[in-house]
Amino acid sequence: MWLNLSSIFRTLSHDPSVRAVVLTGSGDRAFTAGLDVQAASEGGTLTGAGPSDTARKANGIRRHILEFQSCITDLEKCEKPVIAVLHGVSFGLALDMSLACDIRVATSDARISVKEVDIGIAADIGTLSRLPHSVGNLSWVKDVALSARIFGAEEALRVGLVSSVYKDKKEAVDGALKLAALIASKSPVATLGTKEIINYSRDKPIVDGLNYTAVWNAAMLQTQDVKDAMLSGLQKRTPKFSKL
């Protein structure tokens, strides 16, 4: 399934007809309840069945985690902005996935948890790496990651894990689609650059972010979109940008 997800987002990333993506769970009950513990417990993949030598088993686990992370990171690498709608049960992989998205919104009934500690695991598909760069309250980050306690949408909004809360899934998806449509109405050159430069700068000193921005825009400012956008602005009409 994760290889599928990756493949879908690699396609969306380069598909010229896509301008923004909304990701949510199917049905009302859950974004995802995370790992299927029953299956994992039977399959043994999680805990590295296979060779009996500890080091060889360790390398097998490492390969598996790296491959899994790489699938999720394809959401982050997608050239088009991705909006995650968290709703209902949003445990474990729900955070790994939504933290690799650009924007997170939630429904008021969302029940969110960094659940991995409850199955004896330090979350390893991205949550623990992305959370401290996404939420500016390190005490809260550790509180929920160490306790695995379930928290709601209002708390998520207050600490900055999500940027909007909607009454229910229908309204949340509507809201996300409206935001996606707004983003899709902008120059795709500008939104790609905005996403890329924020992600780069998040990980780097300011001085590096500035220099990268200058190199990035050296090409991107030469787009016809800038002229079209400025002219449309002056003429009070909506510009129409070609595909990326």
Place this chain on the structure above:
Amino acid sequence: MWLNLSSIFRTLSHDPSVRAVVLTGSGDRAFTAGLDVQAASEGGTLTGAGPSDTARKANGIRRHILEFQSCITDLEKCEKPVIAVLHGVSFGLALDMSLACDIRVATSDARISVKEVDIGIAADIGTLSRLPHSVGNLSWVKDVALSARIFGAEEALRVGLVSSVYKDKKEAVDGALKLAALIASKSPVATLGTKEIINYSRDKPIVDGLNYTAVWNAAMLQTQDVKDAMLSGLQKRTPKFSKL
């Protein structure tokens, strides 16, 4: 104009009679509405008029952005704390500039926007690099940067873009000046170190920040100001520090 701004802040930085700086827009209407699109659209500097070869044009744009960024970074490099008062229309360069300041306050009527996407541009004078290090809500950062939507002072306060909101510009400037006066009453050696170490640490692992602090204070703790400040504290009187 940006070269002037830079020159002013380089002077303020070393001027011994300056202890803190308040930066705001003139008049009530706007901090700044950002780039003058009309002029830019006519002048063509933005989109790199000049050589017809794409690479040579790109290098001209790169030079131009780097020089522009460098002017704005002179606000950040100013040895004295700088407080920005955002009011009224605060678009585009308003954020580039105020994010290079140390403290941001706003009036309740402030209308703020990362406006660049609306003219087909990924903001390139600092906003996209400094915002993720100034506001701990990455979902919100991307929401406003990708959508260019206008937000108000209360939202800015809630997400941590500004640290205070005032009723109107008069009160905001009064508040900023009061804060500036408070800071100016402290040892200028201590405030310089505080600003410098926070900026250094923001960009670096904790362990590097700690070591830098130790090297910095190796000289700075030898100041007479420490003795004066401690003695004044014990004697319940206000110390007076010499200029920096």
Place this chain on the structure above:
Amino acid sequence: MWLNLSSIFRTLSHDPSVRAVVLTGSGDRAFTAGLDVQAASEGGTLTGAGPSDTARKANGIRRHILEFQSCITDLEKCEKPVIAVLHGVSFGLALDMSLACDIRVATSDARISVKEVDIGIAADIGTLSRLPHSVGNLSWVKDVALSARIFGAEEALRVGLVSSVYKDKKEAVDGALKLAALIASKSPVATLGTKEIINYSRDKPIVDGLNYTAVWNAAMLQTQDVKDAMLSGLQKRTPKFSKL
């Protein structure tokens, strides 16, 4: 005293019977009022009494700060999660110490301040390095660090310096102990990994955090705790993990 504190936390870190730690001040009045200015002013250690040569004095100060920082960093390095309860007067070293803890809670009467500027010093035992990585509101961080103004628990909660506020010290310690007990009921392998990976990732680009996680879990997923935790989950009973 700081050497003692360090020694205690190095012991707690490796003591197999410890699963989580709560740190607070004794008595009701204060977590700590910070440096004893009277003593420091008489002893002269702060300002580097000793050799008269500026460089040699500087190196003495540097050694002293590095040693002091290293004691406080032992709280951060403690393998077991540490919860700080800020209450009453919480000045100066109160922040250096609690920012090296994992989770911060406060009582409603807490009066908190980055007090060092008031004695002519840029705080050098960790506050200025850890604050920008713990609180996602850089304007507020500089506001309080440059002004040394005293703020309360509600403000600390709003900006994300603490993650909970309690009515008084008794309730706060009860709350902290309850949280500690909850954390202590989880697999100590999982909580160690969670703390370690968050701290590593806080200081590094996402891609480095992900890779580190994979290497870390290559060994840690082989623990019996995962099997026990999953089985207990399926059987709806409380697992019991052996000591670390």
Place this chain on the structure above:
Amino acid sequence: MWLNLSSIFRTLSHDPSVRAVVLTGSGDRAFTAGLDVQAASEGGTLTGAGPSDTARKANGIRRHILEFQSCITDLEKCEKPVIAVLHGVSFGLALDMSLACDIRVATSDARISVKEVDIGIAADIGTLSRLPHSVGNLSWVKDVALSARIFGAEEALRVGLVSSVYKDKKEAVDGALKLAALIASKSPVATLGTKEIINYSRDKPIVDGLNYTAVWNAAMLQTQDVKDAMLSGLQKRTPKFSKL
């Protein structure tokens, strides 16, 4: 072809029967003469045929370079040590490829060049990024990269680009195979760790390298290979390690 190369090395990386890899050109004439300029000049892929908008063309080029680099980086990521034998004409991509290998040897007739400048390009498939981390003579690195001059095996040995020079291709391949066989006789757990930790440390401060090593070996020292290797050493016999 590059996608094939990538696919081959991803297979070799995980193939349990592979312990070390030797990479060389077929025939005697060349490791590779680099890009086929004739084809590139006709095909236009190099210079980004496709959309006429400069920004969209730029993004197409960026995607193409990233994909190409990723193929070459799969040599570096290969879990098994890779030895490159440079011989005859070794231009352009010969360096991109061999710098992604672990060990480089050359024949005495090798004619090596960072050739890209001669076709108007700053080498972009890895040479300019890996060369300054592989050769400790930055003046020489820039000399050959800026001038595209052809240099021989002796010069490559003197500056440290290659670690051995052989009379001709036959002897070079023999030498490389002998070295590969020697490496293959060691514990594959130990050689994987050695490659991984050197690559990690090359890119990071010492303190990070040390910590990573400790986490890596926390699992890897638990291998049976250590016991077997030590026992064999004491008993003066050759250990035999199971596959990785």
Place this chain on the structure above:
Amino acid sequence: MWLNLSSIFRTLSHDPSVRAVVLTGSGDRAFTAGLDVQAASEGGTLTGAGPSDTARKANGIRRHILEFQSCITDLEKCEKPVIAVLHGVSFGLALDMSLACDIRVATSDARISVKEVDIGIAADIGTLSRLPHSVGNLSWVKDVALSARIFGAEEALRVGLVSSVYKDKKEAVDGALKLAALIASKSPVATLGTKEIINYSRDKPIVDGLNYTAVWNAAMLQTQDVKDAMLSGLQKRTPKFSKL
């Protein structure tokens, strides 16, 4: 004088008629003997005459060093490749300056020294920062930097501080000019990119260097120079590139 040097190199950097720069001392005796100790000892600028307060004096020294370093760094930032010819006495600032150049050559009579330790100073205008990234023999770097011993051109060549040695100054300048002419015959877009990417990559992990290269070349590969260079190559004639 250093402000002049900086100003000259800022001009050369953007002057379209400049393609490469050769920097050497005037006369035969010396590249430079470094700081004029007599003058420095009288003027007192080196040791921070001025305010009597240690911290204020320290800040004055810091400002002075940063400004001085910035002048020398303008050699490194120059968009055109710079070749330094070390000859005769090449002490102290001779290394600070030539290490900020791209390529270093020497005459056989060059007498080189990291001389600063002999006047009680850790070299602070760049030598100690650039030397470990320019020469891959850290033991030798510390040997000469700690002892201030004078070494010759052959030793400099052997350890990789310079990439060529010439009989005397005339031949060295001829050699440097020949190399400069060769570089000047290449596409200025390609040489700028080559210099920029090597400098970037020298300071960063490989993965960052690769990504930066892709963004850089996204614009630069669109240059007419690539087509001209490839066509000239196929037609065996010398291309002529327009100015940068």
Place this chain on the structure above:
Amino acid sequence: MWLNLSSIFRTLSHDPSVRAVVLTGSGDRAFTAGLDVQAASEGGTLTGAGPSDTARKANGIRRHILEFQSCITDLEKCEKPVIAVLHGVSFGLALDMSLACDIRVATSDARISVKEVDIGIAADIGTLSRLPHSVGNLSWVKDVALSARIFGAEEALRVGLVSSVYKDKKEAVDGALKLAALIASKSPVATLGTKEIINYSRDKPIVDGLNYTAVWNAAMLQTQDVKDAMLSGLQKRTPKFSKL
């Protein structure tokens, strides 16, 4: 023994009567043959005897490696320059130790090896992290680290692992003492700064190294040593510096 070594170097670091340190093996036969495999194989500390749970055993190993590394890093942290004399058998820990020293010299009979791979281990006490930053020939680094082959002093000199080779141990120690005496005759403020800034810069981008240097020298240039050294230079007499 390693705890003793650490303790000795922590004392040497702060002992005012020490100006430089020479480290060598006792006797003629060996610097060190590395780990006592017989003892390690019996004691089991290397391979993590103790708890049977893989994760708990892993954490025990991690603690042990970190503590061991920390002992060796105390050589690097020693404020006084340390010169290592490699002679005779110099295997395994001989490299871990000498790479943490500032300067390495060898006798012509030295037989050096990164021996760990031969006992199934990726060297974990520092060699693999420090070697790529000490020797600028990454191909050679991997060659010797992956093959564990024994190499001699001439090869070590050629690739830059050592900076001098002496006929035998007596001459090597004499040479090292002569160099130590030369270094000891310089200002201890200047040599401390030189060591510290080189180590800092080795691990960081140039721009960070430059800034750190300016902050470091802000205090250190205020030393009397600069005046004494300059005056002595002008008067052609030997300065005498007070202790550090």
